[in-house]
Amino acid sequence: MATESTPARTAALVPAAGRGERLGPGAPKALRAIGGEPILLHAVRGLLASGRVDLVVVAAPPSEEGVAEVRRMLAGLGPVTIVPGGPTRQQSVALALAAVPAEGYDVILVHDAARALTPPATVAAVVDAVRSGHPAVIPVLPVADTIKSAVPGEDPAEFPAVGQTVDRSGLRAVQTPQGFSRDTLTRAHAAAGHDATDDAGLVESLGEPVTMIPGHVEAFKVTTPFDLVLAEAVLNRREEPQMNPVVPLVGIGVDVHAFATEQDVEVEPRPLRLAGLDWPGQHGLLGHSDADVVCHAACNALFSAAGLGDLGSNFGTAEPEWKGAAGTVLLAEAARRVRAAGFVIGNVAVQVVGVRPKIGPRRAEAEAVLAEAVGAPVRLSAATTDGLGFTGRAEGLTGIATAIVFPVS
Numbered sequence: 326m327a328t329e330s331t332p333a334r335t336a337a338l339v340p341a342a343g344r345g346e347r348l349g350p351g352a353p354k355a356l357r358a359i360g361g362e363p364i365l366l367h368a369v370r371g372l373l374a375s376g377r378v379d380l381v382v383v384a385a386p387p388s389e390e391g392v393a394e395v396r397r398m399l400a401g402l403g404p405v406t407i408v409p410g411g412p413t414r415q416q417s418v419a420l421a422l423a424a425v426p427a428e429g430y431d432v433i434l435v436h437d438a439a440r441a442l443t444p445p446a447t448v449a450a451v452v453d454a455v456r457s458g459h460p461a462v463i464p465v466l467p468v469a470d471t472i473k474s475a476v477p478g479e480d481p482a483e484f485p486a487v488g489q490t491v492d493r494s495g496l497r498a499v500q501t502p503q504g505f506s507r508d509t510l511t512r513a514h515a516a517a518g519h520d521a522t523d524d525a526g527l528v529e530s531l532g533e534p535v536t537m538i539p540g541h542v543e544a545f546k547v548t549t550p551f552d553l554v555l556a557e558a559v560l561n562r563r564e565e566p567q568m569n570p571v572v573p574l575v576g577i578g579v580d581v582h583a584f585a586t587e588q589d590v591e592v593e594p595r596p597l598r599l600a601g602l603d604w605p606g607q608h609g610l611l612g613h614s615d616a617d618v619v620c621h622a623a624c625n626a627l628f629s630a631a632g633l634g635d636l637g638s639n640f641g642t643a644e645p646e647w648k649g650a651a652g653t654v655l656l657a658e659a660a661r662r663v664r665a666a667g668f669v670i671g672n673v674a675v676q677v678v679g680v681r682p683k684i685g686p687r688r689a690e691a692e693a694v695l696a697e698a699v700g701a702p703v704r705l706s707a708a709t710t711d712g713l714g715f716t717g718r719a720e721g722l723t724g725i726a727t728a729i730v731f732p733v734s
């Protein structure tokens with residue numbers, strides 16, 4: 326599925342444009358709160374916490390206020406794109422699908438915002454099943470109730486009669502996220518001749534196989550007021566002290582590069598790249614790559630935290646395609662590998678040791694660029710060494726970083 330030109334990235338489409346008629350009067354369903362936070366926020370967090378989702382595309386309630394509220398709600402959460410939704414769920418999904426960049430995403434999830442409390446592990450299981458070779462995957466649960474068909478009487482006011490009892494052993498209740506190879510979902514939507522209640526239904530219409538994997542009771546769809554009560558109860562239980570707390574893992578990373586000398590610069594100009602920014606007028610650092618010690622130290626810290634080795638073991642001679650890549654490109658790829666290995670990234674902190682450049686005035690700008698690459702907050706600070714050592718003599722720069730990650734349970 327993923328080739329060298331199409332890296333293995335997953336986008337999750339989140340239809341969240343419904344009114345929530347069955348919930349009763351009030352704001353659109355995705356904007357209503359459970360546990361004091363909007364349904365949509367819970368859903369998007371769950372997707373990102375799976376460690377398997379590189380981009381979330383939300384189909385928001387289409388009004389101007391709806392889109393603006395969703396934008397505010399999800400600001401700073403991670404890689405999220407927002408589009409106005411459509412008049413039906415299927416159209417909302419199609420609009421979100423159209424907003425996925427043309428290149429780079431080979432697996433697409435579709436996940437109802439209304440399934441706000443879906444465990445990250447269920448999301449991860451769906452992505453993994455698609456990546457293991459199943460082009461369409463749905464999470465399902467057995468049906469608990471006895472199921473009978475209803476035959477309405479002549480008079481619609483009359484109670485209906487039983488048609489027949491359906492053998493429930495072969496039936497499954499279907500949840501989201503549903504996962505697809507991009508090609509499968511794109512073809513299914515392009516061919517959609519009817520309004521299906523889920524995306525797998527469109528794939529079935531193509532006559533192509535859909536695979537079932539175990540769903541989760543907590544992936545229920547918030548539909549009626551009773552579901553709000555249930556959701557609150559689930560959240561309360563999650564907040565109880567756990568017997569098996571998630572143990573965070575910390576990583577450390579260092580990188581050092583020498584400043585180019587006057588002679589070096591005469592041979593070849595060496596602009597300074599540091600913390601993902603250009604620093605016009607500053608002497609650059611020497612190295613095969615852009616020598617961005619901040620990005621490189623951050624990569625080392627991320628790999629260290631996840632137990633994935635270091636910069637050299639990931640982007641060294643075994644993977645020559647990364648030679649000379651910009652620091653931010655390496656950083657984004659390091660973060661992707663850490664998530665793909667089953668971790669949520671908490672944050673990364675980097676300190677630059679050296680006399681120049683002055684970081685303070687551009688700290689916010691650098692932190693924004695770095696956070697964009699990592700998909701999690703990055704803190705940047707700086708220190709000098711009282712004139713001591715190579716950093717004190719302005720012969721080079723050191724980057725020192727820590728990262729914290731959490732295994733996805």
Ligand code: CTP
Nearest residue numbers: 340341342343344345346347412413417438439
């Ligand atoms: N959805 C959407 N666009 C629509 C209709 C629904 O994006 N035009 C989304 C909903 O926001 C929800 C998901 O599809 O996250 C599943 O739909 P459902 O649970 O039926 O939500 P609503 O349509 O909002 O609820 P109701 O049917 O009670 O009005």
Ligand code: MG
Nearest residue numbers: 343344345414
């Ligand atoms: Mg609906």
